[in-house]
Amino acid sequence: AQKITQTQPGMFVQEKEAVTLDCTYDTSDQSYGLFWYKQPSSGEMIFLIYQGSYDEQNATEGRYSLNFQKARKSANLVISASQLGDSAMYFCAMREGRYNPGGKLIFGQGTELSVKP
């Protein structure tokens, strides 16, 4: 079973509008972390935002926020005021807390976001 599911292979958004990228996860751990990474066409992986399972507030980093709904096991990324430079592949990832030697990250399949001028 997929531990991280991103159901939107591709999305379009108009410049300056907000966009939500979906991510659902599956774990029986109480302690875990959720991450979003951006991969532009140049190929590097850029860390965007982190949410711990015990964090009560949704994480925010500039124009990025993570809409964390624990009961629904979702960790959607919200990008406000989209810019052309936001066009990229976005990956959701999870680190489970227990029985996870090395603290490995599990990645979703990715969502390709295209920002239209």
Add this chain to the structure above:
Amino acid sequence: NAGVTQTPKFRVLKTGQSMTLLCAQDMNHEYMYWYRQDPGMGLRLIHYSVGEGTTAKGEVPDGYNVSRLKKQNFLLGLESAAPSQTSVYFCASRRTGATSGANVLTFGAGSRLTVL
């Protein structure tokens, strides 16, 4: 501060050839990882290391070997390359600790491998 450096960036191999990908980090990180990225499949963990002299298997280890003789280096080897190993390979590292900062992986720029 170079971060995580992968060499080579590109390589074309013939089926059956061998090669080694080198990952070097200068951040004194304990943990290092090798992932492969394939279209529609995200990143999948091949092998990882929790410290110098240690290695462990990830999700897709078959056909690969690794070594971590020095803390700063993590080598990924293909003994007999197959077309199914055509992929983009990413190395990553992170420090230990329970704080959110320690949780963040730092990635290399990737190595694109084509096996003909």
